[in-house]
Amino acid sequence: MSYQTVLLLIFGILTFCGGCSDLGYYWQAASGHLDLLSRKQDIQELIDSPNTASELKRKLKLVKSVRKFAMKQLAIPENEGYSGYVELDRPYVTMVVTAAPKLELKAHKWCYWFIGCQEYRGYFDEKQARIFAEKLHRQELDVSVRQVSAYSTLGWLNKSWMPDYFSDPVLSTFLRRNDIEMIAVLIHEIAHQVVYVSNDTSFNESFAVFVEQEGLRQFLSYAEEKDIIYKDRVELYQWYLNASKDRKLFRQLINSTFEEMDKLFSSELANTDKLRKKQQLYDNLRENYKSLKNEFLVLSYDNWFKKDLNNTHLLGVKRYHSKVDKFERLFDQQGKDWREFFQAVRELAEESLIERNRRLSLLN
Numbered sequence: 001m002s003y004q005t006v007l008l009l010i011f012g013i014l015t016f017c018g019g020c021s022d023l024g025y026y027w028q029a030a031s032g033h034l035d036l037l038s039r040k041q042d043i044q045e046l047i048d049s050p051n052t053a054s055e056l057k058r059k060l061k062l063v064k065s066v067r068k069f070a071m072k073q074l075a076i077p078e079n080e081g082y083s084g085y086v087e088l089d090r091p092y093v094t095m096v097v098t099a100a101p102k103l104e105l106k107a108h109k110w111c112y113w114f115i116g117c118q119e120y121r122g123y124f125d126e127k128q129a130r131i132f133a134e135k136l137h138r139q140e141l142d143v144s145v146r147q148v149s150a151y152s153t154l155g156w157l158n159k160s161w162m163p164d165y166f167s168d169p170v171l172s173t174f175l176r177r178n179d180i181e182m183i184a185v186l187i188h189e190i191a192h193q194v195v196y197v198s199n200d201t202s203f204n205e206s207f208a209v210f211v212e213q214e215g216l217r218q219f220l221s222y223a224e225e226k227d228i229i230y231k232d233r234v235e236l237y238q239w240y241l242n243a244s245k246d247r248k249l250f251r252q253l254i255n256s257t258f259e260e261m262d263k264l265f266s267s268e269l270a271n272t273d274k275l276r277k278k279q280q281l282y283d284n285l286r287e288n289y290k291s292l293k294n295e296f297l298v299l300s301y302d303n304w305f306k307k308d309l310n311n312t313h314l315l316g317v318k319r320y321h322s323k324v325d326k327f328e329r330l331f332d333q334q335g336k337d338w339r340e341f342f343q344a345v346r347e348l349a350e351e352s353l354i355e356r357n358r359r360l361s362l363l364n
Contacts, residue, residue, distance in 0.1 A: 081190065091173060
């Protein structure tokens, strides 16, 4: 029996157990991922091939260096994840749908077998994502749909005992980025293999963002020591530092609006007044961005502010960064030892959501 048949049978059983209502969703997830796996090429074979374009070969060599660094220096579990490559014919791999109540800063969640509940729903087919988003709109929810250029199976298919066929591939969408961004994305996705907590998207993503940021910082020193070449080393590192400042300024804008919106939603105003003031707050956020626009060094958020902003956009920013500073302090507490840090994170992952958040809140 082929690997493809085995995986489809697994998804079929899960779908049957979960009910027919999710049949289409599970099927598109299984078939979409299988399509990626069927096109996967071994990275080392591509590097060795005389037919591989020189720039692709250079990028893939850098990918191998990052994988080696992550497993040797960051103590990431060794497996075959990201040792294969898939060329996509589009600038994204999936479309992600998110939703939230119109008068509440609380992300809608969808629950899945094994991985638990998440604050987003991913589709390989854009049309299906748009149809699902429209369905949510009719339920009077705030909804957004965005392109995603990277994803992982969160370690589920990268176990040492799993056939190499199933391991997560590097996607061409990774390589569309400049070298620094590509390194950061790869470390972020690899970090998801270390720990994953069901029903706590903010914990999972904030953890991966911290590992991405600290891992990238350490890789740059490692690359210099090992004489690993990446393009425009000095210029790109300065770009990264400037981009980090820009992202911090952007988050400050978002956090301020988030706090004001939270106060509005918890007030005693009538819902019609809340909706009107909600729109005013989003208009104010756009104006605040315009007034600070010259302070951004290298990044532009013009496209983000062109969107019909709603609660999902605020929650999206908070989802990835709300606990990053907590993980930074935990890393310091563990003597900046990756193994000790990962063990401490795994212990947090075993706690209840309330206890986990309480312990994180103490990391001041």
